[in-house]
Amino acid sequence: MKTSKFNRSTCYKIVSVIVIVIFAIAFFFPLYWIITGSFKTRAAINSTTPQWWPHEWVLDNYDKLFSKQQAPLWQFHIPFTGIEFTGPIVPGAIRWLINTVFMSVMSMILTCITAAMAGYALAKKRFVGRKLVFTLIVCAMALPKQVILIPLLREMSALNLYNTMWAVILPIVGWPFGVFLMKQFSEGIPGEMMEAAKIDGASEWKTFCTIVLPMVKPGIGALAIFTFINSWNEYFMQLIMLSSTENLTISLGIAKLQAENATDFGLIMAGASLAAIPIIVIFLIFQKYFTKGITMGAVKG
Amino acid sequence: MEKKNPMSKALVRRETLAGYSFMLPSLVFFVGFVIYPMIMCIYTGFFDSTMNREDIFIGISNYKELFQDSIFLGALKNTVIIVVVSVPVTCIFSLWVSSVIYNLTGPICSAFRVIFYLPVVTGSVAVTVVWRWMFNNYYGIFNYIGNKTGVLDRNINWLGDEKYALACIIIILLTTSVGQPIVLYVSALNNVDQSLVEAAEVDGATKFQCFWKIKWPQIMPTTLYILVITTINSFQCFALIQLLTSGGPNHSTDTIMYYIYYNAFKLYRYGYGNAMGVILAIIIAVLSALQFKMAKSE
Secondary structure, three states, X not given: OHHHXXXXXXXXXXXXXXXXXXXXXXXXXXXXXXXXXXXXXXXXXXXXXXXXXXXXOOOHHHHHHHHOOEEEOOEEEOXXXXXXXXXXXXXXXXXXXXXXXXXXXXXXXXXXXXXXXHHHHHHHOOOOOHHHHHHHHHHXXXXXXXXXXXXXXXXHHHOOOOOOOHHHXXXXXXXXXXXXXXXXXHOOOOHHHHXXXXXXXXXXXXXXXXXXXXXXXXXXXXXXHHHHHHHHOOHHHHHHHOOOHHXXXXXXXXXXXXXXXXXXXXXXXXXXXXXXXXXXXXHHHOHHHHXXXXXXXXXXX | OOOOOOOOHHHHHHHHHHHHHHHHHHHHHHHHHHHHHHHHHHHHOOEEOOOOOOOEEOOOHHHHHHOOOHHHHHHHHHHHHHHHHHHHHHHXXXXXXXXXXXXXXXXXXXXXXXXXXXXXXXXXXXXXXXXXXXXXXXXXXXXXXXXXXXXXXXXOOHHHOHHHHHHHHHHHHHHHHOHHHHHHHHHHHHOOOHHHHHHHHHOOOOHHHHHHHHHHHHOHHHHHHHHHHHHHHHHOOOXXXXXXXXXXXXXXXXXXXXXXXXXXXXXXXHHHHHHHHHHHHHHHHHHHHHHHHHHHHO
C-alpha cells in the first residue's frame, strides 16, 4: 500500500516535469524564433515551410535595419541659450537604443533615490499624515496607471516636455511601487542603530547615509533592476509621449518598422533582437535581485 | 505603540519635519505625475474636451453616451472575456508549475523560473511582433504545423478572423503573464512551515491533503496578491491589441484600454476617453475589493 502510493506520487511528479518542460520550450520558442529569424534570408522567411534552424546565416536584415532612418547620435541643448550639441549621424536604430538606455537609466536613478528616502521615512518616522500618505500610495498602486495617460499628455504639453524623454521618465519616477518596496525593506532596520547614531549627534541626513542606506542596499538593487526593465518595456506611455523619429525608443522603433514594412519579418525580427537581447542579458545578470524585488513587493501586498 | 511611549510635542514636530523632508522628492513626483493626473482624469470626464480649444462642461453626458455606445459595450464584453479566462488560467497554471518545480534542486528551479519569465522581460513589442509572424496567414508556423499534422485542412487567417482573433490575443497574453506569479508562488511555497507538513505526513495525510489543508491556507496571501495584479494586468492589455489587430476585425478584439486609446489619441476626444478611464478604474477597484473580501472570509 505504502509503496504504491509512493510510486503514484513519483509518477505524477515525472509526468508533470515532462509537461512543464514542454511548456518551457514553448515559452522559450518566441525568443528563439526572433533571434534565428533575424539571421534568415528573405527566401527562408517567405517560404511556407519554416526553417527550424536557418540553413544559411546572413546579416542582410541587420544591414537593412541600420541603413534605414538616420538620426544624430545625440542631441543636447543647454536650456534658455539655444546652444545645441549634435552628434554624428548614425542609423536610427542605434539612436533608439541610446534613447532607451538613457530613459531607463534616468528612471532607475531617480526612482531609487526618491524611493529610498521616502521608504525610510514611511517605515521609521512617526510623522503626522503618514497613514494618509501610505493609504494614497497603496490605492494608487491598485489603479491602472494607463488611465492617467490622457491628462498626463496634456500636462506634459503644458510643461513643454512633450516629445522628450522626460515625459516618459517623470511619470515612471512618480509611480509609487518603489516607495512601497523600499518601505518593506526599511522596516527591517533595527531602531537601536538609529538611536545610537542620534546619541552620537549624527544629523538626520548623516544617519540616513551611513546607517540606513547600507542596510537597504539589497532593496535598492532589486528596485533598480525592476525599474530598469519595466521602463525599458513601458510601451504605452512611450507611444503617447514620443513622436519624432530621433526621439523614439527601441520598442517604438520596432512598432514603426512593423507599420512601414508589415511583412518584412526578417527586418522586424532584427529590430526585435536589438530590443530584446540587451534587456535579457541584464535580466540574467541581475536575476537574483530581480526575484527578490518581486517577492518583497508582494509581502503584505 | 504611540500610547505606550508618549512623545513630546517638540519631538513630534521634529519627526514630522524630518519625515516630510525625506518624503518631499518622492511626493513631488507622486503628486505631480500620479495624483494630479488622476484628479484631472475624473474632472475632465465631465467635459467635452479636445485639442486646441477650451473644454466645455457637459455634466454626465460622456457617461450617458458611454452606455449607449455599442462599441464601448462590445469592448467591455471583450475585456471581461479576457479577464475571466486569463486570470484563473494564469493562477492555476502558475500554481501547478510552482508546486512541481519549487522543491527541485536550486539551479533547475531557477532555470524554469527564468524561462517562464522570459516573455515578460523580452518586452511586449518584441513578443508581439514575433507572434504576429507565427500567426501569419502564409508564413506562420501555426498554419504549417496545423496542415502538417492534419488538424487544419486550409490556412487560417488567425488574427484576421473574428472567430479566432480574441483567442489568439488571450494565448499571447497568458504567455506574458505567468512569469511573475510563478516567481511569487515558488518563494511562497518555500516559506511554508515545514514542521506542519511533516507532522501531517506522520499522521498519514496524503500529498493532496497536505497541499489543500496546510500549504494552501499559508500561501493564500500570495494567491490574493497574484489575483489582484493579474486582474489589473489583464484589464490593461493594450500593446498586443494595438500592434496585432487594432481592435479588429469588426471590433472583435476591442478592449476598454484600446478603445480609450482610440478615442483619446486617434479621435482626440479626451473627455470621453477620461470618462472611460474612470469607469475602468471603478471596475478594477470594485474587483480588487471583492477579492480582498473573499480572501478575508476564507
